[in-house]
Amino acid sequence: MEHYIRVCDVEKYYGNASNVTKAVDRVSFQVEKGEFMGIMGASGSGKTTLLNLLATIDRVTAGHIYYEETDITELSEDALSEFRRDHLGFVFQEYNLLDTLTLEENIMLALTLQGAKKREIRQSCSRMLKLLKLEDVGDLFPWQVSGGQKQRCACARAMVNRPKLLLADEPTGALDSGSAQTLLDSFADLNHTMDATILMVTHDVFSASYCSRILFLKDGRIFHELIRGGRSRKEFLQKILDVLSLTGGDCPDAD
Numbered sequence: 001m002e003h004y005i006r007v008c009d010v011e012k013y014y015g016n017a018s019n020v021t022k023a024v025d026r027v028s029f030q031v032e033k034g035e036f037m038g039i040m041g042a043s044g045s046g047k048t049t050l051l052n053l054l055a056t057i058d059r060v061t062a063g064h065i066y067y068e069e070t071d072i073t074e075l076s077e078d079a080l081s082e083f084r085r086d087h088l089g090f091v092f093q094e095y096n097l098l099d100t101l102t103l104e105e106n107i108m109l110a111l112t113l114q115g116a117k118k119r120e121i122r123q124s125c126s127r128m129l130k131l132l133k134l135e136d137v138g139d140l141f142p143w144q145v146s147g148g149q150k151q152r153c154a155c156a157r158a159m160v161n162r163p164k165l166l167l168a169d170e171p172t173g174a175l176d177s178g179s180a181q182t183l184l185d186s187f188a189d190l191n192h193t194m195d196a197t198i199l200m201v202t203h204d205v206f207s208a209s210y211c212s213r214i215l216f217l218k219d220g221r222i223f224h225e226l227i228r229g230g231r232s233r234k235e236f237l238q239k240i241l242d243v244l245s246l247t248g249g250d251c252p253d254a255d
Contacts, residue, residue, distance in 0.1 A: 004164065004197055005031035005054070010063035012049055012220075023049040025220035026063070031165075036191045036198045038208045040244070041217035048169060050217070051201045055088060055167045056080045067164070085114070089158030091168040095150040097142040103153045104129065104138035107160050114161060128156035131193070132186050148179025152186055159190055166190070168200040172207050184210045205244070209237035216243055 012024040024046045031037055041047040052058040054065065056072055064073050067087065075083060097106050107128055111121045129138050132152045137145050142153070151171060158166055168187070172180035188210055190196040202208050210233065216224040224243050228236045 003030045004033040004035075004068060006064075006066040007031075007054070008064045008066070010050075010053060010065060011061045012046075012053060012058070013061045022220055024053065024060075027217075027220070027222055028063075029215060029222065029225075031197065031199065034191070034195045034197055036187070036210065036212045037200070038211035038214040039199070039201045039217065040203065040208055040214055040240070044219075045217040046220040047201045047217050049220075051167060051169055051199070054199060055090065056084050087164045089161075089163035089166045091151070091155050091158050091166065091171045093170045093173040095142065095147075095154045097150055097153060097157075099142050102139050102141055103134060103145065103149070103156075106142070106153055107138075107157045110157055110161050116161075124160050125156075128160045131189060132156045133182070146179065148175050148182055151175060151179070151183050155183065155186060155190070159194065159196065162194065164197060166196055166198045168198065168202075170202055170204075171200065172202070172204060177206075180204075180207065205237055205240050208240050209233045214240065214243075 007027060007029050010024055010027045011022065014021045014023055027046075027050060039047045039050060049058065053060055060073050064071050066072070067083075070083070072080065072083060097103075098109070101109065104125055107125045108121050111124060116124075129135050132155060134149060134152055134156065137149055142150050145153075151174075155171075172183055175183060184207055187198055187200070191198055200207070200211065208214055212228050214226045215222050216226070224246070226239055226243055231239065
């Protein structure tokens with residue numbers, strides 16, 4: 001496996017000299033290519049802040065983040081925008097689909113903006129619709145489908161141009177249990193069939209059990225790491241619960 005991401009002594013402060021909040025406190029870790037990693041922690045632990053730093057939505061106060069050999073902390077705003085477009089895919093709790101476009105058109109939009117050829121756009125979109133089990137609803141608008149189908153469409157849109165990293169922030173937070181499982185199964189398929197590297201922030205133990213490795217944050221620091229290894233998903237879920245019990249129970253809904 002290759003070290004795709006290296007996070008080196010990253011810190012993130014908010015506020016001013018008289019009132020400073022340290023959201024991320026000297027965090028270091030690596031993400032391997034093709035890994036499905038989860039980040040968990042209670043409210044205020046820094047997990048969403050960390051994801052935003054990795055997503056180039058926010059800037060580090062100190063430290064460095066490398067994507068392969070590129071140090072994104074040194075890039076200009078224009079270079080960051082280009083890097084984000086070419087390398088990253090995003091799936092958030094809010095679907096952020098365009099209501100005036102069908103699901104198929106929402107997925108196509110990402111490739112259209114990159115100037116891809118029409119034939120390539122059609123083929124790539126059809127592949128994603130099939131992979132995420134949306135073939136039967138591709139011609140419908142977002143308001144005509146379920147929350148789970150909208151979230152899978154958001155996932156298809158994020159992956160259609162084959163980004164090197166998919167970043168997901170509480171992707172199952174607004175879904176019922178059945179839709180959540182379907183989405184997580186889709187993530188697992190993308191991870192296995194497309195060798196997608198996935199980084200998911202979640203408070204949900206069931207969602208986390210799909211990951212191959214989990215980092216647990218507390219007060220802006222990594223306090224534990226859990227690797228699934230050869231465990232079944234049920235066994236891994238129990239291990240996650242055991243770790244969360246050290247922090248006083250399950251994590252609250254939001255960061």
